[in-house]
Amino acid sequence: MTDLTFWTSPRSRGAIVRWMLEEVGAPYTTIMLDYGAPMKTPEYLAINPMGKVPAIRHLGQVVTECAAICAYLADAFPLAGLAPPAPDRAAYYRWLFFGAGPVEAAATNAALGVVVPEDRRSMVGYGDARSVIAAVEQRLDASAYLAGDSFSAADVYTGSQIGWGLKFGTVPDRPIFRDYWARLSARPAHARATELDAALSGGAA
Missing domain, CATH: 3.40.30.10 (Glutaredoxin)
Known part of the structure; x- marks a missing residue:
């Protein structure tokens, strides 16, 4: 152990x-x-x-x-x-927890077919799914990774949400998201993790 x-x-x-x-x-x-x-x-x-x-x-x-x-x-x-130096963590924390909050909530509601009425969007933390996607798209248009020019734990977490969203249709299939996920999924650690999980489940990932 x-x-x-x-x-x-x-x-x-x-x-x-x-x-x-x-x-x-x-x-x-x-x-x-x-x-x-x-x-x-x-x-x-x-x-x-x-x-x-x-x-x-x-x-x-x-x-x-x-x-x-x-x-x-x-x-x-x-x-x-996997984390920037402490004085440079604003974007890192922002996008790590944007994934845990708005992206997660919007994706879950989309998967369940939950539609928030327009006059109730102010009551929902993420507002609407379109705004969530637009925010991530704007960020990735400005930098290769969510925390800036370097890969971080924010990309592991929020990037996973993007990868799953592309696979299951809760994230629009746009070049900026496909290219981002291609960069992440090409990492050796991601390949190792995928193989290990496939072995656990007894089949292909």
Whole structure:
């Protein structure tokens, strides 16, 4: 057992954390949980009371929620260079948590067919999906990566949302998003993570 443990399940948001772990490059132990009862055992609920994956435990500290895990790992393993220096983190934090807030909410509603009435958009944190997509598109038109010129944990998290959105139709199929995702998915750590998750699920990714 290593000092870093990762709970996940195939075809889950655990894929984001798997990618982040492979970018970090530190040894870790994977514990695979099936959906349903295995995630609701007292032992796992002591790790995550929500009874969902992913989760990590590092040096005795438990972290859940994908964006939080990505931010934590970037700080815990600074030599991986996945977060800008502290004085230069404005864009990094902005787009990491833009992914966790507006992008996640808009994509979930789109997948579920939830349409926010126009006169209620001010009550919804993301406003409307078109505005969310426009904001990300504007950012990627200005810089190669979300935090600037260098890849970061913000690209692991929010970039994963873009990749899934292209695959499942919640992000419009535009060249700027296709090119961005091509840059990210070509990273060796992403390829390793995809292979590992495919092996867990017993099939191709």
